[in-house]
Each structure stands twice: as structure tokens, then as C-alpha cells.
Amino acid sequence: MVIRKCAGCGQLKNRDELIKITRSNADGTIIINPDNKKFGRSVYLCYNNSCIEAAFKKNKISKILKTSVPQELKGKLINEF
Numbered sequence: 001m002v003i004r005k006c007a008g009c010g011q012l013k014n015r016d017e018l019i020k021i022t023r024s025n026a027d028g029t030i031i032i033n034p035d036n037k038k039f040g041r042s043v044y045l046c047y048n049n050s051c052i053e054a055a056f057k058k059n060k061i062s063k064i065l066k067t068s069v070p071q072e073l074k075g076k077l078i079n080e081f
Helices: 049-057 060-065 072-080
Strands: 003-005 012-014 018-024 030-032 040-046
Touching (some): 040 060
Antiparallel strands (some): 003 012
């Protein structure tokens, strides 16, 4: 069991209970990464809209990934999860 912290609410949860967003080391692309096979800098979010909204509102995803995050990612996360 691997524990990670949600960037939106700050709760500690099992990695399997969180959405993983990764900036790839190879080419710098940002991917929603459910399979944990890609390596890079990652941020985790709970599977609820309030955590997704909070993380984008406070710009936490960009800060943790150390890159600018397109606003389309927010819409994609809210629609998928």
C-alpha cells in the first residue's frame, strides 16, 4: 500500500484511490496516468470535482509539476471523473 496526498484537499490516501497526473520525463507532456507505467513528476487528486476545482483554483497542479497546465485538462478531469 502506497500513501499519497491529494493536491486539492490534502488528505492522505492509498495511491489506488487517487487520480495520477504525470509530466513525462521523456518529452514533458502531461498525461492522466492510471497505469503507473510512465515516469515523471506526478500530482495526485481525489476522484471528486471539489478537489479538482481546488487544485486548479490554487494553481497547485502547475506548481507541483513545475510547468504550465492547460485549462482543458481541468475540463477533461471533471468530465472523466
